[in-house]
Amino acid sequence: MSLDQLQVMSAIEQCRSAALGGHVERCEECGHSRIAYNSCRNRHCPKCQGAAARDWLAARKADLLPVGYFHLVFTLPAEIAPIAYQNKAVVYNLLFRAAAETLLTIAPTGQARGLKAHDPKHLGARIGATAVLHSWGSAMTHHPHVHMIVPGGGISLDGTRWVPCRPGFLLPVRVLSRLFRRLFLAGLAEAHAAGRLVFFGEIESLRHCPAFKAHLAPLRRKNWFVYAKPPFAGPAAVLAYLARYTHRVAISNSRLLALDERGVTFRYKDYRRDGQARYRTMTLAADEFIRRFLLHVLPKGFHRVRHYGLLASTGCKANIARARELVAAPIPEAAAPAARDATDPDTPADNRPPCPCCGGTMIIVEVFGRGGTPRGPPSATASGI
Secondary structure, eight states: OOHHHHHHHHHHTTTTGGGGEEEEEEEEOOEOOOOOOOOOOOOOOOOOOOOHHHHHHHHHHHTTOOEEEEEEEEOOOOTHHHHHTTTTTHHHHHHHHHHHHHHHHHHHHHOBBOOTTTTSSSEEEEOOOEEEEEEEEEEEEEEEEEEEEEEEEEETTSSSEEEOOOOOOOOOOHHHHHHHHHHHHHHHHHHHHTTTOOOOOGGGGSSHHHHHHHHHHHTTTTTOOOOEEOOSSHHHHHHHHHHHTOOOOOOOOGGGGEEEETTTEEEOOTTTTTTGGGGGEEEOHHHHHHHHHTOOOOOOOOSOOOOOTTTTTTTHHHHHHHHHHHOOOOOOOOOOOOOTTTTTTTTOOOOOOOOTOOOOOOOEEEEEEEEEEOOOOOOOOTTTO
């Protein structure tokens, strides 16, 4: 186990417990009290991503365009997964780069193997994309892939007009798949030649160039999975999707069903089945459940949400403004600020939930530190009553 994995385990174990301290809230109306323990705020914790997701979505809402959006998925083959697990930073960065370069290469001119520059299937425009890394399948197995949200069109190469894509079609998936395969394998071979990959355990032999080349050779002829889902029904649907995917972890609390002597039981989807048969349950021994969860701990400082093309941070605001002008879209009104104290505009908004008994305002009456416990109410004897 790595230090990062140990830190994630420790954070989740202590999350919302007395180990991290907390405070006591009391209703001003009815006097109802409750204890609120502090959260760990670790990005791998299933309970600590709600606030971060809401803040991120609020920032992205102003960047949405009134056009159709497409959902693309770039997936690594199973033969690459063990290499990716032992070299997360290198391989996941390469996955991002290859997927983005594939999209941004084919969309403007289509100049890639299998698509002529004059082919009408390419847009002839500069496009943008938001990419989200997921490293898990529904059963928490190691399954690295990138989800990309792409506006259905782009700014023409001369910057004078908005170029919409054809209805229900963004770019040819087969061409995307081939270029993605070529770019990723070339980048992986380059990383191996530069000594930036490590190998141990069952794949230790891949540190040698002949074995590594032999391992990659069949992948150059294999069809790589690039999937284009049907376009979203408007920007609101894009936000709903992003809310589910950007800050998701390998498994959410809502999927957990039971913990007993047999192990952990949870819901998952079997995508090889159709209809209701797709929704199934699985029971894993506790140690195997923890092992699968920790497979998806990312290296410290690794960004799993990235923006490319028109949406890249360096020119995002200017590009979005230009795109709105070309689409003749109204500029979205800024969201009304949350209620704040009129006497001090810098006072943060009060996001505490209301009293569960009467709906009144809960105020903090006591704060206790790490490892501490709240004081009990004074007894009648102690108070002299």
